[in-house]
Amino acid sequence: MSLEPPKGPAGTPNLDMDKITESGSISGAANSLINQVFKENPYFAAGGGLMILGSALALARTGIKSGSSLLYRQLVVDLEIPSKDKSYLWFLEWMGKYPQRSSRHLSVETNFIQHDNGSVTTKFQLVPGPGSHLIRYKGAFMLIKRERSGKMIDMTNGAPFETVTLTTLYRDRHLFNELLLEAKKMATKQNEGKTVIYTSWGPEWRPFGQPKAKRVLPSVVLDKGIAKGILDDVKDFMQNGEWYLQRGIPYRRGYLLHGPPGSGKTSFIQALAGHLDYNICILNLAESNLTDDRLNHLMNNIPERSILLLEDVDAAFNKRGQTDESGFKSGVTFSGLLNSLDGVTSSEETITFMTTNHPEKLDPAIMRPGRIDYKQYIGNATPYQIEKMFMKFYPGESELCAEFVQKAEGLGLDISTAQLQGLFVFNKNDPQNALAMIETLRHQNHVFS
């Protein structure tokens, strides 16, 4: 049987037809069909064929693309760390110190480091800049891409949003966790023996400068028994989480330290945080741009192991929109503060310290247990404190100390411990002169010069 090739539209004989044999195989039939469709078909010849070919190619390309992306997804795995996440800075710092990396784009981060003796040095750290970087971690290759979003800006600080994407083979995905833990450990180690001070930055907490060397508790001299009383209470609270849980009581405790300026309220809370190995989140309620919403958000998102310190808590008791003598206008309302205090719900314990120079301005509603559970007056220097502070500055000078205390009492001095410290700092190595200058302290706002 022979397959008679169909003639083309123009009646021209097809060259391929010559190759068709008498045997009439199936392949011959297919060829003939192809010829029919592609070569002798008038639509195909008129360009329709090109269209089909084009579409077929496009389809094939899409197929290859999605096939390869499917393969990519099967073989590799990405981890995205947005700049809003806590581990973002840890990772950059870790990467800055990681030896096996090939980074061509670097960014500088300048930090000031406070040493135990109080001196400060500057440290420049080169961290991977925006772009791609390749590292080898525990035998696996990882592609690190740091990208800045051109459009999105963090409204709180004007900085562009960034992300770091880590890509590695699927089988090595467990290394992500190990890497992040290592980065966290490195960051925590740097803060060992130090107190991190957080301040509010828009709606979030950010470390304020470098972690500070811990202030030891005895360096803050309070009147007899005060420091011990607070410390015992905090410790007792921290050891009784189970007790609170079993009774369904929110696991939080509020402390109010009130008294004149410069009596050591803030210093004591910082030293207490250091003693308990806690960090501290400081919020000043007199801040003009602090609103109820921001306060609520901040109080519900305190970094772990941190004491919350609300300074000038009386600011919330001014009527909304009212400005004080210094022109401050607080956006935090009384009900906003109460709601935030009541709303703090954390599985961890929440320790809130509040300070004020004007306890008389506080509404009694804040004294309800759960808001303020422990109230302590921290006043001006008592003879007990004067003696302790003198001996702290001039060890071994007990005779001069007794004279100093007697003179202070005789003068009826009502001065803050900060003023006393000022006199001793001015006469660093001269207790005799400190004694001679004691009268200057009678003028409350005296500046030593």
Ligand SMILES: Nc1ncnc2c1ncn2[C@@H]1O[C@H](COP(=O)(O)OP(=O)(O)OP(=O)(O)O)[C@@H](O)[C@H]1O
């Ligand atoms: N009792 C104290 N013992 C040791 N240092 C003190 C004491 N009181 C004040 N100082 C020193 O005085 C300075 C101011 O103290 P601090 O800020 O703690 O006072 P404050 O009571 O919180 O004041 P304010 O009410 O104005 O916030 C600090 O340098 C601190 O070291």
